[in-house]
Amino acid sequence: MPGMYFEEFAPGMVIDHEVRRTVTEADNILFSTMTLNMAPLHLDAEYSAGSIHGQRLVNSLFLLGLVSGISMQNTTFGTTLGNLGFDSVKFPKPTFHGDTIRVQTEIVAARESKSRNDSGIVTFRHLGINQRDEVVCDAVRVGLMLKKTDDA
DSSP states (O other): OOOOOGGGOOTTOEEEOSOOEEOOHHHHHHHHHHTTOOOHHHHOHHHHHTSTTSSOOOOHHHHHHHHHHHHHHHHTTTTEEEEEEEEEEEOOSOOOTTOEEEEEEEEEEEEEOSSOSSEEEEEEEEEEEOTTSOEEEEEEEEEEEEOOOTTO
């Protein structure tokens, strides 16, 4: 399904995204080393075994990217002019290697753009949820979304 246009979003709308993704050890190590986040909680199994979690944690920025990416296919793919930012990002539970993440998006708000007549501003709340039905990522972001045109 392509992305949705501004007029198709309504506050209170909830989208359960079909795509799910199991996070692997390779995902976590590659992302952490590519971004130079050398925290032992992400990379060192022995160190992490002695932590409060007893194992390595998945890099939270990888998780945020995954949640945003999963949501994009049903919401903003091809219909966004840009991501305007994140109002808040929380990680209420840890994510571990082998966790499978699904995403639910709620439309929090939608308003006309004050400076552009071809677009509107939509506020999304994305929840990343693991296989234990625990929310592991709660992110509120704002996007500049195209309006429909006569030829769209």
